[in-house]
Amino acid sequence: MNTLSAHKITLNYQNKCILNQVSLSLHAGELVILLGVNGAGKSTLLRVLSGILKPQSGIVSYDEEPIYPLSPVKRAKLVSLLHQDTPYCTMTVQEFVLLGVAPYLHFGEIPNKTHHLQAQKIMEQLSLQSLQHRPMNQLSGGERQRTALAQCLMTNATFLLLDEPTASLDIRRQHEFLDLLTALVKTEEKGALVSVHDPNLALDYATSVAVLSQNQLTVVPRQHGWEQELEHLLHPDYSSSLVCSPSFRFHWISCK
Amino acid sequence: MKKFIVSLFILILLLLLSISVGRYALSLEELYSILVGNPPSDIAKDLFFQIRLPRVVTVVLSGGVLALSGLVFQTVFSNPLVSPDVLGATNGCAVGAIFAMLFFPSLPFFSQLSAFLCGLISVIASLSLASFVKQNSLLGLILSGMVIGSLASAMLMILKYCADPMHQLPALEYWLMGGFQNAVWEDVWSILLCSTLPVIFLYFFRFPLKVLSLGDERAMSLGLSPLFIRRSVILLATILVASVISVAGMVSWVALIAPHLVRVCGARDITSNMGTVFCCGGSLLLLADLFARTLTTAEIPVSIFTSLFGASLLMVLLLCGILEHREVNV
Numbered sequence: 001m002n003t004l005s006a007h008k009i010t011l012n013y014q015n016k017c018i019l020n021q022v023s024l025s026l027h028a029g030e031l032v033i034l035l036g037v038n039g040a041g042k043s044t045l046l047r048v049l050s051g052i053l054k055p056q057s058g059i060v061s062y063d064e065e066p067i068y069p070l071s072p073v074k075r076a077k078l079v080s081l082l083h084q085d086t087p088y089c090t091m092t093v094q095e096f097v098l099l100g101v102a103p104y105l106h107f108g109e110i111p112n113k114t115h116h117l118q119a120q121k122i123m124e125q126l127s128l129q130s131l132q133h134r135p136m137n138q139l140s141g142g143e144r145q146r147t148a149l150a151q152c153l154m155t156n157a158t159f160l161l162l163d164e165p166t167a168s169l170d171i172r173r174q175h176e177f178l179d180l181l182t183a184l185v186k187t188e189e190k191g192a193l194v195s196v197h198d199p200n201l202a203l204d205y206a207t208s209v210a211v212l213s214q215n216q217l218t219v220v221p222r223q224h225g226w227e228q229e230l231e232h233l234l235h236p237d238y239s240s241s242l243v244c245s246p247s248f249r250f251h252w253i254s255c256k
Numbered sequence: 257m258k259k260f261i262v263s264l265f266i267l268i269l270l271l272l273l274s275i276s277v278g279r280y281a282l283s284l285e286e287l288y289s290i291l292v293g294n295p296p297s298d299i300a301k302d303l304f305f306q307i308r309l310p311r312v313v314t315v316v317l318s319g320g321v322l323a324l325s326g327l328v329f330q331t332v333f334s335n336p337l338v339s340p341d342v343l344g345a346t347n348g349c350a351v352g353a354i355f356a357m358l359f360f361p362s363l364p365f366f367s368q369l370s371a372f373l374c375g376l377i378s379v380i381a382s383l384s385l386a387s388f389v390k391q392n393s394l395l396g397l398i399l400s401g402m403v404i405g406s407l408a409s410a411m412l413m414i415l416k417y418c419a420d421p422m423h424q425l426p427a428l429e430y431w432l433m434g435g436f437q438n439a440v441w442e443d444v445w446s447i448l449l450c451s452t453l454p455v456i457f458l459y460f461f462r463f464p465l466k467v468l469s470l471g472d473e474r475a476m477s478l479g480l481s482p483l484f485i486r487r488s489v490i491l492l493a494t495i496l497v498a499s500v501i502s503v504a505g506m507v508s509w510v511a512l513i514a515p516h517l518v519r520v521c522g523a524r525d526i527t528s529n530m531g532t533v534f535c536c537g538g539s540l541l542l543l544a545d546l547f548a549r550t551l552t553t554a555e556i557p558v559s560i561f562t563s564l565f566g567a568s569l570l571m572v573l574l575l576c577g578i579l580e581h582r583e584v585n586v
Contacts, residue, residue: 052477074479075479076478076479080477090525099478100478102463102464103478105463108459108461111463155478
């Protein structure tokens with residue numbers, strides 16, 4: 001039973017409450033989509049779950065075992081975070097992907113042949129092999145995003161926390177990215193928590209949706225009539241501009 | 257690997273040139289016969305073993321070690337303009353070394369230790385001062401480096417003021433300008449002894465350093481501790497600077513310029529080019545030292561040449577816009 005769970009997380013930043021008593025469980029084999037407006041605290045929640053940010057109160061645990069006492073290396077082998085900003089550096093794609101083995105290397109060690117093979121396999125999976133010798137700063141936003149995901153997969157972590165991975169992708173690539181992720185979650189028994197902005201993507205791909213609104217988190221599992229429930233949850237942030245149509249798609253209706 | 261072989265080749269060429277050129281020239285044949293144990297004369301043999309060889313070895317080691325320290329500082333701050341000179345480490349080390357020379361001249365290895373401690377204090381002081389500047393961390397780093405550097409120069413002046421103006425002061429002044437004219441085998445051993453372990457450790461740190469260049473948060477989510485890496489690496493690099501300064505005085509600019517030269521020559525990933533950077537620093541300082549002792553009949557302090565060369569090279573790089581300004585993480 002692989003579960004990453006947050007229990008009553010409260011986090012204040014500069015006297016402003018960001019997360020208030022937030023609880024969430026992420027099981028392996030699940031793709032949970034995290035919705036919320038800008039500044040709702042999605043990135044903060046993902047960072048708390050990955051263990052690099054410590055909340056004022058509440059615990060994050062893996063199978064009932066709190067993750068903060070774990071060493072950073074053990075944590076990195078368990079949870080991998082894809083950061084929101086795409087990395088911009090002169091490293092090649094291959095070098096960048098290989099950095100993902102960092103938690104497995106001893107002091108003074110560098111990636112060996114097995115790691116190179118592993119990286120090759122992951123790059124093939126994400127169709128990056130034609131780009132592997134290109135420097136990162138010559139790639140498009142979408143290619144950089146896929147490279148960053150490849151690095152996350154290199155850590156072989158069970159839980160993937162992806163912070164707006166589709167933000168810089170065109171519509172087709174957004175769907176390709178999430179198709180790929182769905183396949184990964186199914187075949188490799190990973191648990192993914194993905195923050196996106198488009199509620200329709202959530203309807204298409206999520207096994208459950210977590211909505212972060214007014215410092216509170218509500219989880220809606222996929223079931224009959226969940227669209228209405230989501231519409232209701234998104235209402236405080238978007239008022240009546242965001243409407244769910246009878247064909248179960250969200251539409252934006254201008255107030256004017 | 258190709259770059260390393262080329263730089264090693266250049267270094268060996270310069271080494272041979274440096275050994276043979278001088279007031280008393282040694283031809284390559286003479287060099288060969290000395291090396292195989294059949295010296296043409298005792299003077300040539302003594303010159304080779306007691307004067308030229310220790311000097312060039314000291315110069316190569318100093319240049320290489322300084323270049324490595326510069327590489328480390330630049331990588332750790334993700335900034336191509338940071339060097340031990342900028343952070344006040346050089347001045348701090350000089351204060352420590354002078355203090356040891358003035359008050360405890362006979363204690364073995366005390367000048368190295370005192371140089372290291374003072375250098376470390378300067379680096380820590382400028383880093384903690386820089387952490388108060390929130391908006392522009394690069395500006396903060398450079399400004400606080402200037403502040404600490406001036407504080408250290410003030411200390412230097414106090415120490416000079418305390419020195420005996422007839423005997424100690426001229427020697428101190430001359431020493432401060434940096435130079436290898438008195439290099440002996442003890443200097444070689446001293447540098448080797450102080451810098452071998454730090455260099456090995458820094459070599460072991462090359463992969464974490466590469467991860468750290470992605471930024472602190474990414475390094476943390478990959479299971480590394482940025483603070484620990486940064487602190488240990490700065491400590492090691494400061495030992496390197498101190499080991500050179502306590503032997504050769506203030507040798508400026510090599511630490512800043514050598515990694516740049518390697519970068520301009522097309523090395524993208526500087527942390528996997530530590531050997532090349534070492535050879536490049538060694539060659540640079542060897543060249544400067546060659547000019548210093550052969551251009552005129554008297555010895556010119558080597559720092560004059562490294563500064564001239566470094567400043568003009570940096571100017572060219574600035575004019576060509578090669579210096580890229582990347583994000584800084586302090």
